Amino acid sequence: MLKKIYFLIATILMTVLLLGSVNFVFAAGDKELTDDEKAAFIVRDEWTGWVRDFTASLSELDQLATAKIYDDMDFYDMQYRFTEKYKKVPEYLDEDGKPTQKLKDMIKEKRKKIAGAQSREFLCFTAKADGVTISLSNVSSLGANIGKSSDGVSFTSWNGSAVTLSSGDKLYVWNKGDTLSNSTTQAQFSITGGNVEASGDAASMINFGEAKPYCFFKMFYDQTNLTSLPEVSLTNTADFCYDQMFYGCTGAKTGPSSLPAENIATRAYEGMFQRCSQLETVPFILAKSVGDYGCNYMFANCTALKVAPELPATTLNNSCYNKMFFECTGLVTITPTLPALTIPTNAYGSMFNGCTGITKTPYIKAKTIAGGSMGYMFDGCSALNEIHLEDYNGELKAVNVGYYVFRNVASSGTIYYPGPTEAGDEDSLIPTGWTKVSSN
Numbered sequence: 001m002l003k004k005i006y007f008l009i010a011t012i013l014m015t016v017l018l019l020g021s022v023n024f025v026f027a028a029g030d031k032e033l034t035d036d037e038k039a040a041f042i043v044r045d046e047w048t049g050w051v052r053d054f055t056a057s058l059s060e061l062d063q064l065a066t067a068k069i070y071d072d073m074d075f076y077d078m079q080y081r082f083t084e085k086y087k088k089v090p091e092y093l094d095e096d097g098k099p100t101q102k103l104k105d106m107i108k109e110k111r112k113k114i115a116g117a118q119s120r121e122f123l124c125f126t127a128k129a130d131g132v133t134i135s136l137s138n139v140s141s142l143g144a145n146i147g148k149s150s151d152g153v154s155f156t157s158w159n160g161s162a163v164t165l166s167s168g169d170k171l172y173v174w175n176k177g178d179t180l181s182n183s184t185t186q187a188q189f190s191i192t193g194g195n196v197e198a199s200g201d202a203a204s205m206i207n208f209g210e211a212k213p214y215c216f217f218k219m220f221y222d223q224t225n226l227t228s229l230p231e232v233s234l235t236n237t238a239d240f241c242y243d244q245m246f247y248g249c250t251g252a253k254t255g256p257s258s259l260p261a262e263n264i265a266t267r268a269y270e271g272m273f274q275r276c277s278q279l280e281t282v283p284f285i286l287a288k289s290v291g292d293y294g295c296n297y298m299f300a301n302c303t304a305l306k307v308a309p310e311l312p313a314t315t316l317n318n319s320c321y322n323k324m325f326f327e328c329t330g331l332v333t334i335t336p337t338l339p340a341l342t343i344p345t346n347a348y349g350s351m352f353n354g355c356t357g358i359t360k361t362p363y364i365k366a367k368t369i370a371g372g373s374m375g376y377m378f379d380g381c382s383a384l385n386e387i388h389l390e391d392y393n394g395e396l397k398a399v400n401v402g403y404y405v406f407r408n409v410a411s412s413g414t415i416y417y418p419g420p421t422e423a424g425d426e427d428s429l430i431p432t433g434w435t436k437v438s439s440n
Contacts, residue, residue, distance in 0.1 A: 120208055121200040122152050122172040123230055127165035129194025132225075134171055136160035137188045144187060145176040160187075172200070178209040181217045183240070188218055191225045195251065198230045202245075210234065211241040211261075211268075222248035229255045229276075232283075237261045237268040239291075244271040252276055253304075258284040264294035264313075264320075271297045278304050289315035293322065300326035306357075307333045314339050319346040327354035334358055341367035343374070349402065350376040359410075360386040366401075375402025384409040389429070391419030406431045 125134055139146050139160035147155030148163065149172040163171055180187050187205075198220075201208070206215055211234045220226060226249045232242065246252065255273060264287045273279060279302045287294075290313045299305060305328050311321070325331060334352065343366050352358060353376050361378060366389070378384055387406065409431055416437045421430065430436055 120203075120233065121231075122149070122174050122204045123198070123202050124152065124200040125165075125171045125173075125191070126197045126199065127167055127169045127171075127194065128197060128227065130166045131193045132165045132167075132169075132196055133162045133190075133192050134165065134196070135162040135190045136173070137190065138181075138185050139187060141185055142181065142187055143177070143179055147174045147176060148172065149174070164193075167194075174204045175207055178206045178212070180206055181214045181219075183214050183217075186214070186218045189220055189223060191223050193225075195225050195227050197228050198226050198252075199228065201231045201233050203231075203233045208233075210236050211238045211265075213239045213241060214243070215241050216245045217241070218244045218247065220246050220249055224248065224250045226252045228252055231256045232259060235260050235262070237263065237265040239266045239268065240270070241265065241268050242272045243267055243269075244274065246273050246276060247271050248275045249273075249279075250275065250277045253278050254281045255279055256283040258286065260284075260286050262286060262288050264290045266291040267293045267296060269295045269298045271300070273298060273302055274300045276302050280304050280306065282307075282309055285309045285311060287313050289313055290317060290320035292317045292319060294320045295324045296320075296322045297326065298324045299328060300324070301328070303327070303329050306330055308335060311335045311338060314341070316340045316342065316344055316347045318344045319349060320344070321348055321351045322346055323350045323353065325352050325355055326350055328352075329354065329356050331355045332357045332359075334360075335362050338362045338364045341365060343369045343401075345370040345372055346375065346402075348374045348377045350379065352378050352381060354380040356380065356382045359383050361388055363388040363390070365390045369400050371400055372402040373400075374405050376407070377402075377405050378409060379404045379407045381406075381409050385413030387413065387415040387417065387434075389415070389417040389419070391417060401429070405429060 136146065136158070137160060139158070146158045146160065148158035149155040150170060152170070152172040155172070155174055158173070165171060202216060202219070203209075205219070206212070215238065216232075217240055220229070221244055226246075229246055229249065229252050232245075246255070255276070259269070261268075268291065270293055273282065274297045276299075279299075282299065282302075282305060294317070296319060299308070300323050302325075305325075308325060308328070308331055313320075325334070331352075334355075338348070340347075347370075348364075349372070355378075358381055361384065364374075366373075378387075384406070406429065412433050412435075413431065414435050414437055415430055416439065417429065418438050419429075421436060
């Protein structure tokens, strides 16, 4: 999709260069451009510059969404929707050339669709070997109305007893009700006899309804035969709803494409992918707010993970990202920014502890910092040699944020930090032997 943006820009620029001056006369018929046509090329030129500047500032997901919007628009028609002075495209840009709320809303909706938020496919298991068995516990005690199918069309009632599959066989599962688990009893799959690929949408297990507390709690816990994980399309969360859902799925290499909910409830994603040691792809996380322990241990010990998702949330709560990427030793690329200005207690505690492959921190835009908010955050990140911190009101000090934030990092590096200089020891925000630069 990004290539489409660049192709679009290149095409427009080439058109403008070929046309040269707005006084150009078309060879076919030697017809001079009208005032409207001249104005259209002015708009085209300015729009091209705006596209280049605007997309450069976006996250990768938003760039994809913007590119998709361009695909869907009648671009040439847009060029004629100029203001009286032929300067901007009023539906999408304001008088200062900034995106209008309409364009922002379009990008927001498009990014959700790209991320898979609209998926509505039944949860499906595909056997990769003969003799695979799949069962589902506690169906009757939870009052769930579960159906099974071999084709995803005709369903029969299923009490969860073992189903045996041959290689290539499929098992579709659908809960016609919306009750699946509670705090003491879980509906949990058991897969034995060989590898299985999971696809479709786990939301079919609650009839594509809304998340409820514990609804997917430990659903695939320790299912080491899974080679892929299904989508989770729900746009809301509830307390503990995905807690340990895929914990210990050590055979899975691919995960859901997105987690589209905008608000993460208390412990909703806690341990969701913990110890998925072969997991290489993780979902986009679209949430703008994270509840207490919302992402606690979410990807801990995912040692094959190289690229972590961006984290756009601006509203955080206690321990929300605690140990989120704990000991993800293969991690190289992490979120470029942690944008929240208020950091509650332990919100970033041990967040990247033991991530020995990362070399650069996110830009941490802290304004109000609770005591112990960042303790051990990058402890043991032995390759880390670049740190970016903001400092409002002089609050960002080791005594406030917690100890050992940057312990056991590289022996030399640069910290971009406008705050006070503290003694270079393991308790300080400035590692021993590092160079401090007072601005980002």
